[in-house]
Amino acid sequence: MSDGAISRDPILRTERLTCDFGALRAVSGVSLSVERGTLHSVIGPNGSGKTTLFNLISGETRPTDGRVYFEGRDVTGRPSHDLPHLGLARCFQRTNVFPKLSAYENVWVAAFARRTPGAFGFLRRASDFSPVDAEARRILGEVGLAHKLPARAETLSHGESRALEVGVTLASSPRLVLLDEPTQGLAPEATQHMTRLVQGLVGRYTILLIEHKMRIVMSISNRISVMAFGEVIAEGTPDEVRENRDVQRAYLGGRR
C-alpha cells in the first residue's frame, strides 16, 4: 500500500477476471493494468464485455473468477457502495442519475457521500453544509451545467444528462474514474464538449474509458485495450493498436 510517496504501481489491476452468466461467458480472463494519471481506453464491438468488465471492477457484478486490485488493495467482490470511499467511481452507459431530483441535488448527494459527518452531523440541515454546496457547484460548473442547477434531472436534454452523469461520478472525489461511453448518443457538437471535458480531467484523475468513437479514442488515450468476445485481444499505445491485425479483424475493417 501507499507509503506516502506517489506509487509507481498501477492504480488498477485485474487478474484473470472472468464472469459467467449461466452458460454465457461475458468476460474471460481479463488481466488489465491501468497506470496512475493516464487515460486508458477499452474498446471493442458491442457485446464484447466492456460494460460487464466495468461492473466487475466497480462491484455491481460479482466475478466468477479472478481478482481486482485497486491501489494495491484487493477489492474483488466488494459491494459497490464501498468503492467510492476507496477512491473509485464510475458512470453508466445509460444515464443513471436521480430523475426527480434537481441537477444540483444529484451532484450534492454524491458529494455528500464522501463527506459524511458523524451521526450528529445528520441533525443539521442539508443546506448548512457549505463545503458540499461549494463542491457541487464547482462540479456542475465544470461539466457545463451551472445554469441548470434547479432543473429536475428528468427534464434535461440528452447531452445535459450525459454531462450530469459524469458530474455525479466526479462528485465522489475519486482518484480513478470509470467512464462508460460518456459521448453515447451525443450529436457532434456535444461530443466535442464532452471530449474536451474528459481531456480536461487527465492528470487530475486516472481515467478508464469505454468509447466507441474511434477518433476520440485514438486522439486522447495513453493506452488502449481491445476486447472481443469477453477477452482482451490486444493492448498498447494507439499506434500499436491501430496496426494490430487482430484488432482490424475484430472490427472487420469497419470504423465506428
Place this chain on the structure above:
Amino acid sequence: MFHGPRGALLRLALLIAAIVLLPLFVRPVVASEIWIFAIAAMALNLIFGYTGMLSFGQATFFGLGAYTAGLMMIRWHAPLLAVLAGGTLVGALGAAAVGYVCIQRVGTYFIMLTFGFNQMFYFIAYKWTAVTGGDDGLPGIPRPPLSVGPLSIPLESSTRYYVFVATTFLLAFYAMKRIVDSPLGVIFQSIRENPVRAAAIGYDVKRFKWIAFTIAGAFTGCAGVLYSMMFGIVPLESISWIVSGDIVFMVLIGGIGNLYGPLLGAAAFKWLSEAISVVWERWPLILGVALVLVVLFLRGGLVEAFTRLRDAFGGPGARREPGETLPQRVRAESEATP
C-alpha cells in the same frame, strides 16, 4: 406564493390555524384522531414517499406503541412523558427488528413481508390475552396528567387532550421536517429514485432503508401512545391490517412525497370515515371504491387536486415537490433567471 422562507412561514401559519380551527368543525375526539393518524401518515410518507418503500404493516408499530403505553400506565402507573418515550422507543425497536428482515427484499416482496409481520403481531396480540386482552382489547387505561417539575396539567377533558395531542403533533411535525431537511432527506430520495446509483456513489442502501424504517416506526409508535389514551382502551384493531391499510390510504389520498400531503390525507380520511360510518355500517365499501377511483384517476392525491384547482384559478402552482431541498439561495436564483 408558497416558495421561499416567507412561504415556509405561511405554511406553518396555515398549519397552526388548522390546528386551532379544527375543533370548530369536528368533535375534539375526531380532531385528536386526525392529528394522531397524521403522525402515523407522516411516518409512512417518510418510507414510502421519500424512500420508496411501501409498508403495508405500519399498524405493527402503532399497536406496539399503544400496548406498551397501556401496560406502562396500568401496571407501573408511569408518568405521561415516560409513557410517550416508552411507546416511541418500543415502536422504534420493533421497526428495527422487523425492518431488518423486510429490507432484505425489495418492492413486492418487501410489501408482503411487512404485511406478513403485521399479521404475526396481530396473532400474537390476539392469543396473548393475559397481556393484551386479546379480542376484548386492553381496557382501563388512564390519562395521566402532564407533569413537568412542579407543574401538573390534568388532561381528562377532550379539549385539553386535544391540545396535548396537537402539541405533540406539532413537535413530531417539526422533527419530521428537520429529518427531511437534513441530508437524510436527499439520501432517502436518491434511494427511491435510483438505488443502484445511490449505492454506486457510496451509500449503503440497506442501512439507510433500515434507518428510515426505524425512524418511521418511532413516529408511528408515538402515535399509538396517543391513541391508547383516547378511549381508555387499546382495541385489538389498533394492530390489525385494517389500520395498516388506513394509513396507506391516508398517504395516498393526501399526496405522496409531500410533507403536507399525509396531513390532508389523515384529515380527509378520518372525517370521511366518521361521517359515513355513522350513516352506513358498510363504510369500507365506500373506502374501497374511493381507493380504486383515486388509484385509477387521481394518483397525485388531494395535493394534486388542490394544485390543479389553484392553477385553474390562475394562481402560481402551490407545488411542493419532493425535490425541493435546495438551499434558499439556489431557489431564489432560479426564480430570478428569466
Place this chain on the structure above:
Amino acid sequence: MNASLIAGAVLNGLVTGMLYALMGVGLSLILGLLNIPNFAHGVLYALGAYVMFSATKAFGFLGGALAALVAVAAVGAVIEYLGVRRLYRVHPDYILLLTFGLSLILTETLILVWGPVGITSQPPALLAGGVDLGVTVYPKYRLAVMTVTGALVLACYLFVTRTRYGAIIRAGIEDKDMAAALGIDIRRVFTLTFAAGAGLAGLGGALMIPVRGLQTTMGIDILPFAFVVVVLGGLGSLPGAILAGLLVGVVQSLMTALWAPGADVSVFALMTLGIIARPQGLLGER
C-alpha cells in the same frame, strides 16, 4: 401425544397445505407475470366459497364447484381488464392499492349479499363419513379434497412447464417486452393468467367449505398465509410455492396439535427464518 393424533395432524396439514399450495400457485403466477401482490387473492377465495354455497342448491356439488370456478375466473378477468391493465405503465404499487381497494369492495359485497353470519356446510353424501387408515380414522371428504387439490396443483405445474401455452406464460414472466416482440398477444396472456389464478383461488375456497366453513373474513384471514407461501417458496417458482404451501400447512397443523396459540405465529416465524437463511426463497433464483 399419540400416533393417531399426530397422524391426524399431519393429514390435516396436508389438506391445508394443498390448499395453500393451490393459493400459492395462483398468486405466484400473478405475481410472476404482473409483479404485484394480489391483495384481492384472499377475497377471491372467499367469493368462490360463497358462490359455491349458493350454486350448489341449484346445480348440485359438481355444478356448484364449476360455477364457483367460472364465476371467480370471470371476476378475475374483469379486474385485470378494467383495472389492473390501466396501471401497467404506472408504478406497480398502484396495482397493489387497486387490488386492496377491490378486496374491501368485494368483502363488503359478500356481507351485503350473504349476511355477516358464518355458515357451515356438510360434505356431499357420497363423501361423508370417515375412512379407517389404520393409525387413525380420517374424514373421507378431506382425503378427497387433498387428492383433488393435489391433482389440480400438479395439473397447473404440468401445464405451465410442459405445454406450449405454459411456455408462453413463462416467457411473459421472464421478459414481457420480448414476448410481445415475438408476436405473442401478451395482454391476452395477462388477462387469462389473472383469471386462472383467480379461478384457482375460488375453486379452493369452494372445495374447502365442508372443512373450513364460510365466514366473511375468510378472505383476509387466508391472505397472509398465501403471501407467506409465495415469499417462502421463491418468486415465480411454482414448485417453490407447492413445497412451501405443504410445509406451511403441515407446520401450522402440527403446532395446532402441540400448542394451539402458537400455530399461526409459527408460520410467520418460519417465513422469517426462511428469508434470513435463504433470501431468494426455498426454490427461487437470485
